[in-house]
Amino acid sequence: MSRHRVLRTRQPMKSFITIVFCLSAAIFLLNSRLRNSDRLTTTNYPTSHSKTPRCDVxxxxxxxxxxxxxxxxxxxxxxxxxxxxxxxxxxxxxxxxxxxxxxxxxxxxxxxxxxxxxxxxxxxDAPVPVPQVDASHLVFGVSTSLERLDDSLDAFAHWAGGTNARIIAMVEPASPEARAWITHRARDLRIRLTMIDTEEELLDRYFHLTRIIVQARDQTTQWGVIIDDDTFFPSMSNLVDRLATYDASKPQYIGALSENFDQMGIFYYIAYGGAGIFLSMPLLEELDAVYDECYEFKDNGDKRVAQCIYMHTTTKLTWDRGLFQLDLQNDVSGFYESGRPLPLSLHHWKSWADVDVLALGKVxxxxxxxxxxxxxxxxxxxxxxxxxxxxxxxxxxxxxxxxxxxxxxxxxxxxxxxxxxxxxxxxxxxxxxxxxxxxxxxxxxxxxxxxxxxxxxxxxxxxxxxxxxxx
Known part of the structure; x- marks a missing residue:
């Protein structure tokens, strides 16, 4: 009798264990599916076994x-x-x-x-940092006001600081104190800056830069570059590499057109100044020979440079597709968010648009x-x-x-x-x-x-x- 009673008491226990096992398996499968669902909706989250880090705000x-x-x-x-x-x-x-x-x-x-x-x-993954590029063969010229020059120095430092590139700024006469302040700032930013006082009209001094660059050249100078004070080069290394693909021993006129076709109808086929106008020394020497005649052309600065080139030399514009005039107004996010290769130059970032290129470059x-x-x-x-x-x-x-x-x-x-x-x-x-x-x-x-x-x-x-x- 006792043996049969023992057997009868074990049967409910087996059923209970079976039920508990099945419920545990079901809960495990449900949790597993929920975790998989989370991973589908939030790609790349850590697995459920990862410990969530804690951060300070x-x-x-x-x-x-x-x-x-x-x-x-x-x-x-x-x-x-x-x-x-x-x-x-x-x-x-x-x-x-x-x-x-x-x-x-x-x-x-x-x-x-x-x-x-x-x-x-x-x-x-990212590349190992490269040594700072040597850009001593480049002389940049800019026609601006002292106030705007001061405002542009931090952006200039991103691409010119410590590279030995020279920047010549033609500005209106100013007090010794104002000039000393900008000279001090440029030195702290490792910019080789020369300021030249002039009472010329803004557009006249723009063309005058062609002669100033010729006069400032040394044995290493290969390129003169005329820019606006809101021209920005995201990578001087990329710019130097691109210029190395051109033969600087021959007359070269390199730049970018306006992106706006209507602008082309007004200013025609020229290198637009905001993208940067790149002139080899042989071409600058040709322009200097006819400087007085071309100075009398009363037109926009970049158009005057083009007119002088087209009327007195056989050199024609080479459009480098990495340079951008950016004649786009208001919302320019589509350009910057396009995912295309990093531009060689950007323009209008603090005038027609509001783009913080200084913050951009810090990464x-x-x-x-x-x-x-x-x-x-x-x-x-x-x-x-x-x-x-x-x-x-x-x-x-x-x-x-x-x-x-x-x-x-x-x-x-x-x-x-x-x-x-x-x-x-x-x-x-x-x-x-x-x-x-x-x-x-x-x-x-x-x-x-x-x-x-x-x-x-x-x-x-x-x-x-x-x-x-x-x-």
Whole structure:
């Protein structure tokens, strides 16, 4: 009897164990599927076994932008592995799609917010930094005011500082104190600057630069370059390499046309000054021989240079497609977000448009010159344009070749006005969300970039902090 009772009591226990095992397996499978679903919607998140890092948030930095209540915040950390065997940047960046967290700024006595969850760092490859390029064979000339020259020095330092390139600025007469201030600043920025006082009209002194450069040349000088005070060269190394592909021992007239076809009808086929006008020394010598006659041409400075070349020499314009006049007004984001090769020159960045080229360039020492404006895909709709913006398109972006036509939405502009120079073009995405670079803060081998989508009446500002470091 007792044996049968024992057998009968074990049977319910087996059933209970079986039920518990089945429930545990079902829960495990459900959690596994949920984790897989999360990974599908937020590509490149860490696995469920990864420990979430904790980051500190500088609240005072965001208060300095005028935000006093709250922000929606996300952070990415990118480690750069500098390699001698670097063979190009990847097209994708393995960071998660931003999921912003609300952070309150209206707290007293708090400068840092500690322990905010942030995704683990991702690693990208980049080239080993190269020695600073020698540009002593280049003499740049600019016609401007003393005030605008002072305002341009920081941008000049990005491409000319420490390269031995010379800059000659023709400016109006000024007090010794004002000149001394600019001379001191240029020296601190390692810019070889010479200022020449003149009471000439602005356009006359522009053409006068052709003679000034000839007079200032030395045995190493190969090129004279006439620029505007808002001409910017993202990479002096790239510029020097490109010029090396031209024969400077022959007359050379190199520049860029306007991107706007209507501008071509007004000023015709010339090198537009904002993109940079590159003149070899043999051509400058030819112009100097007819300087007095050409000086009497009363026209725009870059057009006067072209007229003198066309009327007195056999040299014709060579259009270098890396140079950009950027005759685009208002929203130029489509140009900068195009993902095309880094331009040799940019123009109108502080006049027709508002582009912080100084902040743009600060990432170059960490990930290389060509890392500037590099476009990385985050997901089918999200892209990071390094040093310019974080973009969320209104629909999946499959056309990665066409440039978004943000500056002029007309069909004329797309079909005729700009397609000949910037095409292919695609219509503006009216639902696109852009986080523009607000500041770039270097700290040794680390750089903090702040991208912001400004607030509206329905939501606070959204902020992406990208922290770059050399691994």
């Amino acid at each position: 500088d609240l005072d930095l965001f208060r300095s932008y005028g935000y006093n209540e709250s922000i929606e915040y996300e952070r990415w950390d990118i480690t750069v592995r500098q390699s001698q065997n670097f063979n190009g940047y990847s097209d994708h960046l393995g960071v998660p799609v931003p999921t912003f967290e609300t952070i309150h700024l209206d707290t007293e006595h708090e400068n840092l917010l500690h322990g905010v969850p942030c995704p683990p760092p991702v690693t990208i 170059a020492p960490i990930c290389g010159d060509d890392c500037q404006l590099r476009r990385w895909r985050i997901s089918d709709r999200w892209f990071l344009v390094n040093g310019f913006s974080l973009v969320e398109y209104s629909s999946p972006m499959d056309d990665l070749v066409s440039m978004e036509q943000t500056w002029d939405p007309s069909e004329w502009a797309r079909d005729r006005g700009y397609a000949w120079s910037l095409g292919p073009l695609r219509p503006k995405d009216e639902g696109k969300v852009s986080f523009r670079l607000r500041s770039a803060i270097p700290d040794g081998k680390t750089l903090k970039q702040i991208y912001i989508q400004e607030p509206d009446e329905n939501r606070p500002p959204r902020v992406l902090e990208v922290v770059w470091s050399v691994g």
